[in-house]
Amino acid sequence: MFAAENGLKGDPRLQGISEAIRVVPHFPKPGIMFQDITTLLLDHKAFKDTVDIFVDRYRDMDISVVAGVEARGFMFGPAIALAIGAKFVPLRKPRKLPGEVISEAYELEYGTDCLEMHVGAVEPGERAIVIDDLVATGGTLSAAIRLLERSEAEVVECACVIGLREVKVMACLLHCISDSAGSMASHFTSSWSRARLRIAVEYSSLSNGYAQAQADLAAKKDDG
Ligand SMILES: O=P(O)(O)OC[C@H]1O[C@H](OP(=O)(O)OP(=O)(O)O)[C@H](O)[C@@H]1O
Numbered sequence: 001m002f003a004a005e006n007g008l009k010g011d012p013r014l015q016g017i018s019e020a021i022r023v024v025p026h027f028p029k030p031g032i033m034f035q036d037i038t039t040l041l042l043d044h045k046a047f048k049d050t051v052d053i054f055v056d057r058y059r060d061m062d063i064s065v066v067a068g069v070e071a072r073g074f075m076f077g078p079a080i081a082l083a084i085g086a087k088f089v090p091l092r093k094p095r096k097l098p099g100e101v102i103s104e105a106y107e108l109e110y111g112t113d114c115l116e117m118h119v120g121a122v123e124p125g126e127r128a129i130v131i132d133d134l135v136a137t138g139g140t141l142s143a144a145i146r147l148l149e150r151s152e153a154e155v156v157e158c159a160c161v162i163g164l165r166e167v168k169v170m171a172c173l174l175h176c177i178s179d180s181a182g183s184m185a186s187h188f189t190s191s192w193s194r195a196r197l198r199i200a201v202e203y204s205s206l207s208n209g210y211a212q213a214q215a216d217l218a219a220k221k222d223d224g
């Protein structure tokens with residue numbers, strides 16, 4: 001599921017990628033350690049290494065659809081799609097796509113949202129991957145999977161640059177309530193999620209301030 005378990009352990013590219021991701025504490029609200037991939041995009045080597053890791057993985061897997069999640073999946077998905085000879089399908093936030101769409105709502109670490117996909121963008125039987133910058137609770141990826149599966153595509157794998165540690169916790173927690181959790185959670189409680197979630201960097205912030213930010217937050221709570 002994580003880098004150490006999906007063949008990337010020891011990959012010399014990972015440290016540079018991890019170091020290029022900035023952590024912004026308390027954005028967009030207190031307690032959120034925001035993983036900012038815009039600094040990764042400024043670093044040509046780290047950006048290319050990130051794309052290459054996924055291209056290496058998917059180039060010979062007969063993938064014809066790379067579905068990217070708005071907004072940050074759009075920054076990695078097209079480069080991967082071009083390199084592996086697949087089409088890019090944008091999964092967009094509500095009311096952005098002009099044609100007929102199907103929609104899926106989901107919950108976020110901070111709020112709720114909805115993803116939409118154009119009807120006809122994907123043909124039944126196509127093999128797809130979903131790309132995003134980060135997985136936290138897995139709600140966004142679950143909505144993306146549901147959109148593709150409603151169009152009868154086969155979702156081979158989801159790929160993210162960053163996996164927050166919470167995703168492991170969520171998988172464990174949701175496993176206990178999977179019968180009542182509904183479809184949003186079900187993909188991330190199943191063996192599917194463990195086998196088919198590829199993450200380059202487990203938690204980018206180990207080297208760039210997460211511990212300090214957590215300590216700041218704890219101190220603030222003690223004061224207040
Ligand atoms: O695993 P989850 O808990 O679902 O969270 C992950 C999602 O959250 C972020 O996007 P966000 O919804 O903040 O949208 P944005 O990229 O448009 O800012 C991130 O880019 C993922 O898409």
Ligand SMILES: Nc1ncnc2[nH]cnc12
Pocket residue numbers: 032033034035036109110134136164
């Ligand atoms: N901590 C985080 N950083 C960046 N994007 C996110 N999306 C959900 N949680 C996030």
